[in-house]
Amino acid sequence: MKKLDTSHIPNLPGVYLFKDKKEQILYIGKAKNLQKRVNQYFTPGSVWKQEMLLKADHVDFFVVENESESLYLESNLIKKHLPPFNNMLKGANAYAYIKLTKHPVPQVFITRKKINDGAIYIGPKHNTRELKKFLQYLRQIIQYRTCPLQQFNQKKLCSDYYFGLCQGRCAKPELGAAEYTNIIVNFFKGNTAPVEKEIKKLIDEAVLKQNFERAAKLRDIYFQIDQFTEKQTVEFAKNITGYLLQIRPIGQKYVYVLLNFYEGKLIDIIRHHFDQEDTTIESMLNAFQSEFGDFYQHEIWYTTTKYKRTQTESVQLQNLFNNFFESYIISQTMQGSGLTNDLLDTLKQRYEFPKLPYQIECLDISHLQGDQTSGGLSCLLAGVPEKKLYRKYKIKTVKNNDYLALQEVLIRRFQLGKKEKTDLHLPDIFILDGGKGQLGILEELAKEYPELKQLRSQVQFCALGKGEARSKSHIGYQSKKSDQTIAEKLYLRKNNKIQSFDLVYDEADRLLTKLRDEAHRFANFYRKQQAKIEFKTAEKKATKSNKNPDNKK
Template identity: 30%
Template sequence: MDGTAVRTRAGALPREPGVYQFLDDDGTVLYVGKAVELRDRVRSYADPRSARIRRMVERAASVDFAVTDTETQALLLEANLIKRHQPRYNVRLKDDKSYPLVQLTDHEFPRIEVTRDPNDSATVYGPYTDKGRVDVVVKALRETYGVRGCSDHKFSGRSRPCLDYDIGLCTAPCTGEIGESDYLADVESVTRFFEGETGVLADPLRRAMEEAADEENFERAANLRDRLEAVEAFHGGASAAVSGPSGGERTVDVLGVAVEGDRATVARLRSERGQLVDRERHVMDAPDADEAVASVLSAFVPQYYAERELPDALLLPERPDGTEVTDWLEREGVAVRIPGAGREATLVDLALKNARRSVGMRDEARDLRDALRGSFPDLGAVERIEGFDVSHAQGKAVVGSDVTFVGGSPEKADYRRKRLEDVNDDYANMYDLVHWRATRAVEGRDGEQARDDRPDPDLLLVDGGRGQLDAAREALADAGWDVPAVGLAKREERVVTPDGEQRWPSDAAHLHLLQRVRDEAHRFAVQYHQHVRDEVKTVLDDVPGVGPETRQRLLRRFGSVENVRSASHDDLTSVPGVGEKTAETLRKRL
């Protein structure tokens, strides 16, 4: 895949947490990652920042995904998918946004450590999403069981215990203060805690808290209470977010069905020993029946499991048509449940969410590309669109807007605005605005000193007709920025291209996409123009002694003209460039 293909695929992904997989032509999983927002995360692979990931993207032929309800679910599902598929390009159980793990080393006297880069030979627990809680728990374990946390260099060759022994964090096996068997028994208690036995740590903490309270040492009791809360939440909070059914079955499959027209998608989640470990989707021809979901289930279940191992339990959104399928499953020892509430119902909802994400997604960007291919034969996927508009009042307070849409949705972090020279010429103003953007794109900067991390748009849209488009294209040519550009005139909603005008149906989805971009660029420009006109030009610029630099200092210092108006005399004179006389003038004029 190239950058264009990645952006195209990313545009079809939801803005939800989940897990994504890059696959090659044979369907082999090359890379598994998690995301707080799938669309933005996958889109970042269009411009890989490392050679390893660049090679992975070049080998990839497709991108698959699964949505989750929380980032924690995504984290654990990612970990389990990596264990299952062993993707070549996942070098660790994390990506560039790593999560902490806890490791117990394989030394004669094991060391406990919070790390993001565990030793290959260590016993590793996690990953965890709350590092602060992990640190609290590890410290509490060390205070309770005295497991060392020091480096090998610090541990070896000691003649007396270190400070950790004096403050109760270590039992000092380095100097023989504790025997090997007793120390390993304490390590075993720590292991039992990380394997889920919360009471190993919670019980001694609770006893210590009660003793401190009895002794009226309330500060220590409160500290122990906080630790106890962190310990009791350590397993409970995480498992509630990611666990599968808890009915004792080893393997449980969860199915969700979404039907639209003659197409149905079945999403299958897999849970093993209470943990979600896998998911997949299957597309089927939907039957022409009133009970579409039930009919799809009746067709899918026997076809899918005919040559596969049956799970211990099957969770469904509703019962399949007839009784043949459920009778067969029950004869094979599979428990079939249609949960109405609780954790199992949540899993069915999650499967339904994954199924629905695959149907009914109208590809406006694809339609737009096809509609513009006559004017731009080499036009690829139109995933990223930047819209430009200019606003002014008879050549005063001239401003320009640059808004960005990705996958049909506004990307407000990439919005920019620009104060332009006061010229009552719409074409010249559009030239200046587009030339400003194009120059910074070519030079790789956004502002005078900051780097511009925005990728080039696939299409540039200007608010206006032939004159504005010609001015924009001239600016692009002068700056040397090769980006296709079109205009959209408001009066008749005509799309203006370099070779003519396009009159698309008023209900065309791709026209609606351009209208959304155009309208947002107009709104953003007008909003900034009003701010410039009302807050800056007509007030502070009319105050004698306040030039452009002093005006900027005042606005940076107080945030708005209203705050300047309410500032005291001393506050005003604290601004560089504002003396006693200017401060007094400001107070009188405002």
């Protein structure tokens, strides 16, 4: 069976496109893991796949934030391009949203339509049956309102209240609405930690009472939370119809990404690059309109100068562009364009690294309010994620102490204290997530492990953390108390002093922040794996104890 080169495709969620030599799209699909999904096409399968592969020349892809985005983008691209090997997704009814109405006590329900009515929409979600089941179980935990406004205004307790599915705030104004609204809205927007902790507590109680059916249902809710609460940024509530263009200088080239929106929905993407020699942004725009003007009939907006948008939309749009630029750079690097090498050289010059940062690693510690502490290590080789060098660490010695957990992982990662070290694979740059204080951990470790001093002459240790409020030209977090952006800083030791640098808003520094995000994702993924194992272990012990008559009194 024909095998195409897929080495450049990452293990991330997104949309993939099989194309022929003329760049005609043959098939469009979505995936939670692009690399794994695309490789499945090269194993013996159905006749249509074999026929499609005979015509295919290469695979292109778009990386998105999560599976929901890939689902929606796949649908729009299929409807736009009509690939010959796709079974068309029929109509908008293939998807559903969780809707939270704009009300002091929001109503929560499933809807097929998303309109600009001030409500909060979570989705789209494809598996409506699982979504309904999830919401049904979730009501037992956070008891949200489902009744329509007309019924709510009658101020009479209904059966949902007596069955423990609603708090009855329609008839109990003394309960107040602010706390309820914060819990409900924050949960569905992604702040799930308080509810996760409560569910874990209920699971433990159910296991102790040997109510394994309830424990299993609670477990299912716990592990579906991410799936049904994740943020989705491909679609905007505002009705945008037109094209958004962003151009970025990368190395010796200008790279552009063009997003085609129709009524707030992303329906098409085009990416390409030009050499910078004797080229200006203005001449690029003229060349772009000359090349694509007949095809694009709507206004072309240059995103730094036009299209007024809300602060939330600005952040969402920027994240969207970032993902598409990054996936394009990876794709072009694997095809020998050298874009990533230019970015690595930029990092070397900007931060005066002693050598080109070919291998960069980042470590993050994850826990759930002090419990289930774990470490995740991500890695870049030549600017491309190298999953074979990712590592996960179960913290064995401490609880609820990030500094001591970091110390433990550093000892294990660099095999400190071992006379014979095997397969060490020293990185050029090693990043600690957390800030300036994390670098102090190295000083403490060096007192106990003198070999660390020699190691620091071979590896440049850095830390990423938050800094002061900065302008939009810097990479940063959005402040919850203001419209300002909190710039991120890179800390590193030079001449026995810790120096700090503001990360700027470009592709080079974004390699570092994306790697940090990967470490965070990987650490969280492993922590949740450990939670599953702990639950199953507790369930088995309780079952065994129940069957042993000697334990019954």
